[in-house]
Amino acid sequence: MTNEKQNKLSPWHQTAVAITLISAIVACIIVIAISISYVKTTIVQPEREEQLVRLKQIIIDQPNNQQVLDFLRELDLEFRKQRTARIEFAKKGNLLLIISLIAFALSFKWASAFKQQLPNPCKESNDLAEQIINASWSRRAILAGVILLASIAIYNLTQPDIDFDKASVLAKAENENKPPIPAFPTFEEFNDNWPAFRGPQGNGVSKHANIPTGFNAETKEGMLWQTNVPLPGFNSPIVWGEKVFLSGATETQRQIFCFDVNSGELLWTGDLSSLPGATEPPDVMEDTGFAASSMTTDGINVYAIFASGHIGAFSLDGKKVWARYLGIPDSTYGYASSLTMYQNLVIVQYDQGETDDELSKMIAINGQTGKTAWETKRSVANSWPSPIVVKTESSFQLITAADPWVISYDPATGKQLWQIDCLGTDSAPSPIYANGLAFVIMPYSELIALDTNGQGDVTETAIKWAADEGIPDICSPVSNDSEVFTLTTGGTLSCFNFSDGKKLWEKEFDGEFNASPSIAADNLFLFSIKGDMIVVKASPKFEEVRRSKINDKVYASPAFMDGKIFIRSVENLYCIGAAN
Amino acid sequence: MQNNKKETINRRRFLKETCFGSSIAALAGLAAGLWSKTSPAKTVWQIDPEICSSCGNCATYCVLEESAVKCVHAYAMCGYCDLCTGYLPPDPKDMDTGAENELCPTGAIIRTFVEDPYYEYTIDEKLCIGCAKCVKGCDAFGNGSLFMQIRHDRCVNCNECSIAVACPSQAFKRVPFDKPYILKGANNTP
Amino acid sequence: MTARNVNILVIALLMLFCCSALAVENFPPPDFESGYTLPDTEVPEAKNMQHEYIALGVLFVALSISAYLSLKNRNRKLIFSLMIFSMLYFGFFRKGCICPIGSIGNVALSAFSSDYAIPLIALAFFLLPLIFTVFFGRVFCSAVCPLGAIQDLVLLKPISVPSWLENSLRILAYLYLGLAVLFAATGASFIICRYDPFIAIFRLGGNLNIVILGVCLLLIGIFIGRPYCRFLCPYSVILRQFSRISRKKVSITPDDCIKCKLCEDACPFGAIDKPTQPWPGGSYIKDKKLLAMLIVLTPVIIFISGWLLSSASPPLSRSHPTVSLAQRIYLEENKTFTDSTDASDAFRATGKTINTLYSEASAVKEQFTLGGWFVGTFVGFVIAAKLIGSTIRWRRTEYLANPASCLACGRCFKYCPKEQVRLKKKSSGNIDDK
Structure with missing residues (x-):
C-alpha cells in the first residue's frame, strides 16, 4: 500500500x-x-x-x-x-x-x-480436483469441436458437385455430333445476298426472277423509297439481309452509311475520318472521287476502303471493329478497286505505281481481327478493276485483272495459280467468270475469253477467243452463259456469242454510261449517267423492254435483291420495287 | 530402486537423444530434398501482357494504397495516332486534352505534339492507378503499345500477390529477379 | 463432310500461321521527320538481392541474441527491446515478407510441384528458426517473429484461459497447417499469406477484411495473450514439436525449484505446468479404462477424420483457380448463368478447349481428394493424441515451463525468488569487483 x-x-x-x-x-x-x-x-x-x-x-x-x-x-x-x-x-x-x-x-x-501487484501464493486451490476437471473438460471440448467440424464437412457432402470427367465426356460427345460452326457465312448465304460490287460472284448477275423492269419517277410508281446519302461517292451499294451499305468520302471525311432495306432510313453512320495516316489527301480525278471502291460484307462485319488507303470494319449494327491504314496508294486516277470477300477474308487488290515499282500487292485481311492473313506481291502497274472470287469446277479462285497480267490466286493462301499477260495500261473493267470461262477487257481494244484451268504462265494456251469491236474502257462485261454483253461509255451495247466471240448484234444508245450492265431475269439493265434505266432482253436478238428515268446522276452499278433494285446516284439512294 | 531409477533416466535420455537426432536428420533431409529445387535468386511477380485481359482488377486488389501495377508504353510499337483510342474515349467530342476527351480517370496520360499529325503519349506514373482503361482502348483499335506491368520500385513482392489471386486471366507469373519485366515489342528492338 | 472439316481445319491452321508470321501493326509506327527519337520504356529495378541477404543475416543475429537473452542473460527488458526491433524491422520495414510462417507455403509448393523453384531465401527463412528451436527452444517466437511481437506489445491486461480450452482450441492450428500445406501443394493458394492477420497493419493498408481481422485479433490480444500464436499459427505447430526435444530449455528458475508458487500466475500464455498430485485410486482405474478404449478407437478416429476431409474436397478444390473457372464455364455452358465473368471471357479468348479445362480441373480435384486423406489423417491423429493425453498423468515435482508452449518471453523470470537472489549476487559481485 x-x-x-x-x-x-x-x-x-x-x-x-x-x-x-x-x-x-x-x-x-x-x-x-x-x-x-x-x-x-x-x-x-x-x-x-x-x-x-x-x-x-x-x-x-x-x-x-x-x-x-x-x-x-x-x-x-x-x-x-x-x-x-x-x-x-x-x-x-x-x-x-x-x-x-x-x-x-x-x-x-x-x-x-x-503498480504491479505481488503474486499471492497463499490462495486456496485444489490442484488435484482442478487437474481431473481439466482433463475431462478437455475431452468434452475436443469432442464438441470435432462434432462441429464434422457437421460442417457433412453439410458440404450434401452440396451438389460437378463431375468434370463426366462433363468432359458429354462435351466431347456433343462436339462430335455437331459440325463446327464456321466463323463466316456459307457460299449459299453469300449468294442469297449482294455482298460486294456486282453481286456475290462479282459478275453483275442476279439470281432473282422478280426484278422490276421499270418505274415512274414522277408518280413514284414502282419506287419504294429514296433517301439522301450524306457524303458523295461513286461506289455501289451492297446488301446483307435487311441492310444496305455504302460509303462516302470527301478530302477530309470518310464515312460508312447503313440504310434500312424497307424504309430507306439511315440506321447508322460509321466514321473513319480521324484515323492516322497521310497528312495530305490523295490525288484523285473528279470522276473517281475519294470513295470509288465498293464495300463488302461477310454478314458479321462490313468493310470499306477509301482512296486514302484507310480500311475499316464495322459490325452490322455500327460498332467499329478495327481500322487500318495501308499507306496512300500511288494511283494515277485515284484508287478505285472494290473489296471482295472469301469466307472470312477481306480481299484487297492494292495495285499502284508502275510495273517495275514492285508496289502492287494482294492483301487478305482477317475480317474479325483486322490482321493480315496473307499478302502477295505482284508485278503490275496501277489498275482499277475489282477482284472477283469465283467457284470454278474444281476450286475457288480469286481472279484479278491488271496491267499487264491477269492473275488467279488461291483465295485461302494467296498462292498464285495461273497468270496471263494480255492487258495494257489504264485497265479499268473488272473480270467476270461465267460457265467455265473468265472474261477480261483491254480498254478500247479487246474482249478476251480465258480458260481458268491452267497452271503457271498460260499466256500461250488459255486464250479461247478475243473480240475487238465495241470494246468499253470503263464498264465491265456481263454474261448469261450463252452470250456476253459489253457496253461502251459512248453507249454502244454489243452482244457476242459465248462460245466463239462472234458478234451477234450491236445497238447504240444516247448518253454516257459508267455503270456496268447487269443481268436479272433474262433482262439486261443499263444505267446512263443522266439517269436513264434501259432494260433490253439478254438474248441473241436485240429487243428493248422498257425505259425509265430518274433525274439524277448515276455512276454506280446497282444492287439487286429479291424484287428490288438499289440505285445509287452521287447524292441519293433509290429503291425500285413493287409495293406489297 | 536406485538402479531402477537410473535405468529410467537412462532410457529417457536415450529417447530424448533419439528424438533430437531424428529431428536434426529430418531438417537436414528436408533441406537436402529441396536443395535441387531451390533457385539462388528470388522471384518477383510480373504480368504477361499477352495474357492480360485489362480487366481493371490491378487498380483495386493490390495491397498497396496506390497499386504497384502501372500502365507502360512500348514507344516502338506506338502509331503516334492523333485519334488515340487509348487516350480518347470512343466518339470523342474533340481530339484535345479537355477533361471530357480523356479516357484516363486520373489524367495520367500526357499527350504531346511531335509533328503533324503525330502525338506522343507518356504515362505519368505518379497519377496512374492501373485501371487499364487505356490498355483496353489501345488493344481494341490501336497497336496494343500500352500494357500493364508491375513496377518493382513500388511492389513489395508479397509471397502471394493478391492481384494474382484476383486475376481473371491468370496473367501473373513469378519471374526471375534479374528479368523482372515482360515488355511488349521488346524482341523487336535490339 | 469430314473431308470438308479437314479442309477448314487446314485453312484455319494456314491462316493462323500466316497471322503469326505477318503480325503487322494496325497503324505502322511513323517515320519522323523532325528528328524525334523514341523514348525508352522505363523499367525501375526491383529491390536489390542484397536486401534479402541482409534480412537473412538480421534473422540469424536476432535469433542468436534472442537465445542468449532468454537462456543466459535472462533479461525480459532486453528481450522486449529485441522484440520491438524485430517488429519494426521484419514487420514495418520489410513489410512482413518473407516470413518463416508464410514460407511453409513455398516449401509445400516446391515439394509437390515440379515447376516451382523455391527461392533460397524462402527456404532459409523456413529452416533457420527450426534449427534454433531444436537447440534453444522457441526463441524465434519470443523476440524475432513480428507477428508475435505486435501481439505481445498489445497484451495489456492478461487474463488466463483454462487449460482445457487452450488445449482444444490448439487443434485449429493443426487443421490450419494441414489445410495450408494442402492448398499450397495443389497450387491453389498460399492461405497463410492471404489470411495473415497483421500484414495489413505492417503495410499500413490493404484489404479491408484483413485489416478488420487483424484489429479484432489485436483487441482480443489485449486480454488473451498472443491469440494467433497459440491457437492459429501453423508454424507454431512445427515449432512446438521441435521445442519439446530442444537441447536447451527456458527454465523459470535459475536454480532448483522451491515450489514457492510465486510464479504460478506469471505466464499469460498458460505455459507453466504445476507439480502434479499423486493419483487418487478410483480415478486411476477409470482413466486407464478410458485410455484403453481410446487406443482402440484411435484408428477409427483417424479414418473418419481422413474420410471427412477427403470428401470435403469439392468445396475445398473450388479455391483453386482452375477448378473455379471450370465450374463457372460448366454452369455457363449449361445455361445456369447467362452472363459471363471476366475470367470466363478471358478463358474463351485463349482458345483452349473446354475439355482440356475440365480434365485439368478433374486432376486438381483428385489431388484434393488424395491430399484430403493425408490432412484428415494428420488431424485425426492429433485429435486422438490429445484425447489420449488427457487420460495420462505426467508426473511433475516442480514448476516447469511447458517445453512446447513456452514462448521464451522471459516474463516469469523475475517472479522466482531464486532469480532475485541471482540478480542480487550478480550486482553485488559487480560491486565487489569494483
Whole structure:
C-alpha cells in the first residue's frame, strides 16, 4: 500500500500515465479522421465518378453545351485533387496512427509496471480436483469441436458437385455430333445476298426472277423509297439481309452509311475520318472521287476502303471493329478497286505505281481481327478493276485483272495459280467468270475469253477467243452463259456469242454510261449517267423492254435483291420495287 | 530402486537423444530434398501482357494504397495516332486534352505534339492507378503499345500477390529477379 | 463432310500461321521527320538481392541474441527491446515478407510441384528458426517473429484461459497447417499469406477484411495473450514439436525449484505446468479404462477424420483457380448463368478447349481428394493424441515451463525468488569487483 502511494507520487509514473492518455487521445482522433476519410472515399468518390461518366455522355449528345462542359471540367479536377489528397492523407494518417498506438501500448506497460501487484501464493486451490476437471473438460471440448467440424464437412457432402470427367465426356460427345460452326457465312448465304460490287460472284448477275423492269419517277410508281446519302461517292451499294451499305468520302471525311432495306432510313453512320495516316489527301480525278471502291460484307462485319488507303470494319449494327491504314496508294486516277470477300477474308487488290515499282500487292485481311492473313506481291502497274472470287469446277479462285497480267490466286493462301499477260495500261473493267470461262477487257481494244484451268504462265494456251469491236474502257462485261454483253461509255451495247466471240448484234444508245450492265431475269439493265434505266432482253436478238428515268446522276452499278433494285446516284439512294 | 531409477533416466535420455537426432536428420533431409529445387535468386511477380485481359482488377486488389501495377508504353510499337483510342474515349467530342476527351480517370496520360499529325503519349506514373482503361482502348483499335506491368520500385513482392489471386486471366507469373519485366515489342528492338 | 472439316481445319491452321508470321501493326509506327527519337520504356529495378541477404543475416543475429537473452542473460527488458526491433524491422520495414510462417507455403509448393523453384531465401527463412528451436527452444517466437511481437506489445491486461480450452482450441492450428500445406501443394493458394492477420497493419493498408481481422485479433490480444500464436499459427505447430526435444530449455528458475508458487500466475500464455498430485485410486482405474478404449478407437478416429476431409474436397478444390473457372464455364455452358465473368471471357479468348479445362480441373480435384486423406489423417491423429493425453498423468515435482508452449518471453523470470537472489549476487559481485 505504501509502496503504491510512493509510486503514485513518482514523477516517472505520472509521465507514463500522461503519455498513455495523450497517445490514446491522439490515436482516437486519427481513427475518427481516417474513418471520415474512408467513408468519403467509399461513398462520395464513386458517386462523383458516376456523375462524371454521365456528364461525359451528355457532352457527346450535346457537344455545344458550354455550361455542362465547364461543370464537367471543374468536377473532374476536383475529383482528381480529392484522390491525390486522400492517398497522401491515408499514407500519413496510417503511419501516425500506428506510431501513436505503439506509444500508447509502451507507455501503458510502463505505467502499469509501477503498480504491479505481488503474486499471492497463499490462495486456496485444489490442484488435484482442478487437474481431473481439466482433463475431462478437455475431452468434452475436443469432442464438441470435432462434432462441429464434422457437421460442417457433412453439410458440404450434401452440396451438389460437378463431375468434370463426366462433363468432359458429354462435351466431347456433343462436339462430335455437331459440325463446327464456321466463323463466316456459307457460299449459299453469300449468294442469297449482294455482298460486294456486282453481286456475290462479282459478275453483275442476279439470281432473282422478280426484278422490276421499270418505274415512274414522277408518280413514284414502282419506287419504294429514296433517301439522301450524306457524303458523295461513286461506289455501289451492297446488301446483307435487311441492310444496305455504302460509303462516302470527301478530302477530309470518310464515312460508312447503313440504310434500312424497307424504309430507306439511315440506321447508322460509321466514321473513319480521324484515323492516322497521310497528312495530305490523295490525288484523285473528279470522276473517281475519294470513295470509288465498293464495300463488302461477310454478314458479321462490313468493310470499306477509301482512296486514302484507310480500311475499316464495322459490325452490322455500327460498332467499329478495327481500322487500318495501308499507306496512300500511288494511283494515277485515284484508287478505285472494290473489296471482295472469301469466307472470312477481306480481299484487297492494292495495285499502284508502275510495273517495275514492285508496289502492287494482294492483301487478305482477317475480317474479325483486322490482321493480315496473307499478302502477295505482284508485278503490275496501277489498275482499277475489282477482284472477283469465283467457284470454278474444281476450286475457288480469286481472279484479278491488271496491267499487264491477269492473275488467279488461291483465295485461302494467296498462292498464285495461273497468270496471263494480255492487258495494257489504264485497265479499268473488272473480270467476270461465267460457265467455265473468265472474261477480261483491254480498254478500247479487246474482249478476251480465258480458260481458268491452267497452271503457271498460260499466256500461250488459255486464250479461247478475243473480240475487238465495241470494246468499253470503263464498264465491265456481263454474261448469261450463252452470250456476253459489253457496253461502251459512248453507249454502244454489243452482244457476242459465248462460245466463239462472234458478234451477234450491236445497238447504240444516247448518253454516257459508267455503270456496268447487269443481268436479272433474262433482262439486261443499263444505267446512263443522266439517269436513264434501259432494260433490253439478254438474248441473241436485240429487243428493248422498257425505259425509265430518274433525274439524277448515276455512276454506280446497282444492287439487286429479291424484287428490288438499289440505285445509287452521287447524292441519293433509290429503291425500285413493287409495293406489297 | 536406485538402479531402477537410473535405468529410467537412462532410457529417457536415450529417447530424448533419439528424438533430437531424428529431428536434426529430418531438417537436414528436408533441406537436402529441396536443395535441387531451390533457385539462388528470388522471384518477383510480373504480368504477361499477352495474357492480360485489362480487366481493371490491378487498380483495386493490390495491397498497396496506390497499386504497384502501372500502365507502360512500348514507344516502338506506338502509331503516334492523333485519334488515340487509348487516350480518347470512343466518339470523342474533340481530339484535345479537355477533361471530357480523356479516357484516363486520373489524367495520367500526357499527350504531346511531335509533328503533324503525330502525338506522343507518356504515362505519368505518379497519377496512374492501373485501371487499364487505356490498355483496353489501345488493344481494341490501336497497336496494343500500352500494357500493364508491375513496377518493382513500388511492389513489395508479397509471397502471394493478391492481384494474382484476383486475376481473371491468370496473367501473373513469378519471374526471375534479374528479368523482372515482360515488355511488349521488346524482341523487336535490339 | 469430314473431308470438308479437314479442309477448314487446314485453312484455319494456314491462316493462323500466316497471322503469326505477318503480325503487322494496325497503324505502322511513323517515320519522323523532325528528328524525334523514341523514348525508352522505363523499367525501375526491383529491390536489390542484397536486401534479402541482409534480412537473412538480421534473422540469424536476432535469433542468436534472442537465445542468449532468454537462456543466459535472462533479461525480459532486453528481450522486449529485441522484440520491438524485430517488429519494426521484419514487420514495418520489410513489410512482413518473407516470413518463416508464410514460407511453409513455398516449401509445400516446391515439394509437390515440379515447376516451382523455391527461392533460397524462402527456404532459409523456413529452416533457420527450426534449427534454433531444436537447440534453444522457441526463441524465434519470443523476440524475432513480428507477428508475435505486435501481439505481445498489445497484451495489456492478461487474463488466463483454462487449460482445457487452450488445449482444444490448439487443434485449429493443426487443421490450419494441414489445410495450408494442402492448398499450397495443389497450387491453389498460399492461405497463410492471404489470411495473415497483421500484414495489413505492417503495410499500413490493404484489404479491408484483413485489416478488420487483424484489429479484432489485436483487441482480443489485449486480454488473451498472443491469440494467433497459440491457437492459429501453423508454424507454431512445427515449432512446438521441435521445442519439446530442444537441447536447451527456458527454465523459470535459475536454480532448483522451491515450489514457492510465486510464479504460478506469471505466464499469460498458460505455459507453466504445476507439480502434479499423486493419483487418487478410483480415478486411476477409470482413466486407464478410458485410455484403453481410446487406443482402440484411435484408428477409427483417424479414418473418419481422413474420410471427412477427403470428401470435403469439392468445396475445398473450388479455391483453386482452375477448378473455379471450370465450374463457372460448366454452369455457363449449361445455361445456369447467362452472363459471363471476366475470367470466363478471358478463358474463351485463349482458345483452349473446354475439355482440356475440365480434365485439368478433374486432376486438381483428385489431388484434393488424395491430399484430403493425408490432412484428415494428420488431424485425426492429433485429435486422438490429445484425447489420449488427457487420460495420462505426467508426473511433475516442480514448476516447469511447458517445453512446447513456452514462448521464451522471459516474463516469469523475475517472479522466482531464486532469480532475485541471482540478480542480487550478480550486482553485488559487480560491486565487489569494483
